[in-house]
Amino acid sequence: xxxxxxxxxxxxxxxxxxxxxxxxxxxxxxxxxxxxxxxxxxxxxxxxxxxxxxxxxxxxxxxxxxxxxxxxxxxxxxxxxxxxxxxxxxxxxxxxxxxxxxxxxxxxxxxxxxxxxxxxxxxxxxxxxxxxxxxxxxxxxxxxxxxxxxxxxxxxxxxxxxxxxxxxxxxxxxxxxxxxxxxxxxxxxxxxxxxxxxxxxxxxxxxxxxxxxxxxxxxxxxxxxxxxxxxxxxxxxxxxxxxxxxxxxxxxxxxxxxxxxxxxxxxxxxxxxxxxxxxxxxxxxxxxx
Amino acid sequence: xxxxxxxxxxxxxxxxxxxxxxxxxxxxxxxxxxxxxxxxxxxxxxxxxxxxxxxxxxxxxxxxxxxxxxxxxxxxxxxxxxxxxxxxxxxxxxxxxxxxxxxxxxxxxxxxxxxxxxxxxxxxxxxxxxxxxxxxxxxxxxxxxxxxxxxxxxxxxxxxxxxxxxxxxxxxxxxxxxxxxxxxxxxxxxxxxxxxxxxxxxxxxxxxxxxxxxxxxxxxxxxxxxxxxxxxxxxxxxxxxxxxxxxxxxxxxxxxxxxxxxxxxxxxxxxxxxxxxxxxxxxxxxxxxxxxxxxxxxxxxxxxxxxxxxxxxxxxxxxxxxxxxxxxxxxxxxxxxxxxxxxxxxxx
Numbered sequence: 074x075x076x077x078x079x080x081x082x083x084x085x086x087x088x089x090x091x092x093x094x095x096x097x098x099x100x101x102x103x104x105x106x107x108x109x110x111x112x113x114x115x116x117x118x119x120x121x122x123x124x125x126x127x128x129x130x131x132x133x134x135x136x137x138x139x140x141x142x143x144x145x146x147x148x149x150x151x152x153x154x155x156x157x158x159x160x161x162x163x164x165x166x167x168x169x170x171x172x173x174x175x176x177x178x179x180x181x182x183x184x185x186x187x188x189x190x191x192x193x194x195x196x197x198x199x200x201x202x203x204x205x206x207x208x209x210x211x212x213x214x215x216x217x218x219x220x221x222x223x224x225x226x227x228x229x230x231x232x233x234x235x236x237x238x239x240x241x242x243x244x245x246x247x248x249x250x251x252x253x254x255x256x257x258x259x260x261x262x263x264x265x266x267x268x269x270x271x272x273x274x275x276x277x278x279x280x281x282x283x284x285x286x287x288x289x290x291x292x293x294x295x296x297x298x299x300x301x302x303x304x305x306x307x308x309x310x311x312x313x314x315x316x317x318x319x320x321x322x323x324x325x326x327x328x329x330x331x332x333x334x335x336x337x338x339x340x341x342x343x344x345x346x347x348x349x350x351x352x353x354x355x356x357x358x359x360x361x362x
Numbered sequence: 363x364x365x366x367x368x369x370x371x372x373x374x375x376x377x378x379x380x381x382x383x384x385x386x387x388x389x390x391x392x393x394x395x396x397x398x399x400x401x402x403x404x405x406x407x408x409x410x411x412x413x414x415x416x417x418x419x420x421x422x423x424x425x426x427x428x429x430x431x432x433x434x435x436x437x438x439x440x441x442x443x444x445x446x447x448x449x450x451x452x453x454x455x456x457x458x459x460x461x462x463x464x465x466x467x468x469x470x471x472x473x474x475x476x477x478x479x480x481x482x483x484x485x486x487x488x489x490x491x492x493x494x495x496x497x498x499x500x501x502x503x504x505x506x507x508x509x510x511x512x513x514x515x516x517x518x519x520x521x522x523x524x525x526x527x528x529x530x531x532x533x534x535x536x537x538x539x540x541x542x543x544x545x546x547x548x549x550x551x552x553x554x555x556x557x558x559x560x561x562x563x564x565x566x567x568x569x570x571x572x573x574x575x576x577x578x579x580x581x582x583x584x585x586x587x588x589x590x591x592x593x594x595x596x597x598x599x600x601x602x603x604x605x606x607x608x609x610x611x612x613x614x615x616x617x618x619x620x621x622x623x624x625x626x627x628x629x630x631x632x633x634x635x636x637x638x639x640x641x642x643x644x645x646x647x648x649x650x651x652x653x654x655x656x657x658x659x660x661x662x663x664x665x666x667x668x669x670x671x672x673x674x675x676x677x678x679x680x681x682x683x684x685x686x687x688x689x690x691x692x693x694x695x696x697x698x699x700x701x702x703x704x705x706x707x708x709x710x
């Protein structure tokens with residue numbers, strides 16, 4: 074019971090970190106970045122390569138994969154999304170899907186479709202919590218999720234860039250008039266989101282150590298669901314949504330059916346959205362005529 | 363709004379296009395120009411064209427983003443397979459069975475459309491998108507653990523395993539959980555596919571150009587204004603959504619009965635996205651565009667076979683480039699003062 078709960082929270086923490094990327098990009102660029110899930114996969118492969126081929130330590134490999142993913146995020150944003158700024162949101166959505174295909178197939182060419190066994194980065198003993206045993210990866214995941222959450226809250230509330238991000242998400246036109254560089258703000262958002270995706274990729278692959286070009290797809294969709302669940306555009310909402318989703322998934326797997334666990338997760342999402350159409354912590358939008 | 367006569371001319375162009383394509387493909391097939399793999403694609407192309415037209419009704423005319431249309435395709439596909447397999451002895455004539463299967467698939471998908479539409483259409487924009495995505499995944503998951511068989515006493519089904527259906531010794535399993543439907547008799551044909559496309563065009567074009575169609579477009583352009591004019595918003599949104607899901611179901615049945623096996627995983631999120639790509643690339647609200655985009659994008663991976671391993675990579679790059687090229691002109695138009703207005707409209 075306790076171990077299910079902790080495993081659920083740790084899976085949820087991974088979803089939450091991914092969902093943060095979705096929610097920030099959505100809040101600022103008003104786009105659903107479907108390629109986000111594949112950045113997770115790239116992050117996983119980068120950590121895999123840096124430990125297996127280059128012999129990096131755990132911490133340096135995480136930093137390395139964050140660096141690569143941040144650069145990847147910025148490059149993708151500049152090449153594929155920036156020319157479409159101001160185009161219809163569907164056009165951007167399809168472009169994001171194109172980027173997602175591109176990343177998956179590039180990974181397929183580079184690393185082939187054979188699953189790679191992800192190395193155990195956190196070589197720590199299992200931990201006794203009450204009368205159940207929990208893997209240390211789960212605890213590391215939860216801890217890093219809390220750290221990221223605090224850092225991100227500090228960043229958006231206190232720093233100049235964070236304030237600019239909030240202003241752009243509130244009203245892009247007005248923010249531009251106030252002298253905020255909208256383009257660079259959006260780039261920074263993509264950079265942060267992709268960096269977080271790299272962390273999520275490493276954590277996800279540590280918990281489920283098989284790495285394939287399609288590894289990121291399903292967690293990506295679920296994290297997106299989590300972001301909507303908590304109210305898209307809201308950072309605490311992404312956190313809450315992610316953790317709830319993870320806990321529901323693990324409990325559904327444990328007590329109901331492994332095969333139907335995804336169906337249960339999505340059914341809960343639908344019920345929540347019907348009762349509260351803007352998600353758990355979503356802002357209520359007043360409609361203008 | 364343009365003149366009505368223009369609409370009917372456009373409509374005839376679409377029918378003409380489909381018939382010309384049919385003749386071209388028939389000539390190519392009889393002249394043995396088509397490769398085997400392309401020949402095998404003919405029916406799937408028809409199914410995808412119908413799917414793209416159906417989704418265009420929702421995305422283009424009703425203005426709602428649906429990311430779960432593969433779910434309706436799945437419902438239609440498996441219903442069609444069940445009907446076709448269980449009526450094998452009753453209705454030995456293939457085309458008649460195909461019609462029954464397609465009609466059955468459409469009806470069940472329409473029922474699913476009603477069930478999903480009632481809660482979903484209360485939501486707006488991206489929330490609607492995510493809920494349709496969730497429904498698509500739920501349908502895939504449920505299909506993944508469905509076991510359906512038939513024997514002399516009728517249909518049996520179970521959600522645990524094959525044995526618990528309690529089939530008689532002579533009974534056959536139609537749907538076998540994650541393995542999907544096995545041993546389907548192929549009764550779909552290219553001609554049937556073309557007829558289905560023409561029927562789909564007929565239904566959509568008549569709906570769009572009717573009073574109801576204008577109401578649907580009115581709701582898309584301004585929901586509040588339409589409501590104020592006394593248009594029942596939910597009713598018309600449902601009309602578009604359920605019509606679209608029924609057509610998707612028909613396409614699913616056509617698609618499934620073209621193969622000997624169909625797995626539930628085929629109709630996943632990626633398929634929904636693929637169809638959305640057809641619609642967006644062909645032009646939202648443009649039926650002719652949907653037809654052409656569906657054909658080109660289904661054939662493109664085949665044509666790109668010479669690139670071998672790189673073909674999906676090339677496909678992705680082509681997709682991104684086409685989106686940028688077709689939309690950047692717009693972007694430059696927006697810079698001339700429209701930018702802020704458009705952004706506000708999207709935010710609202």
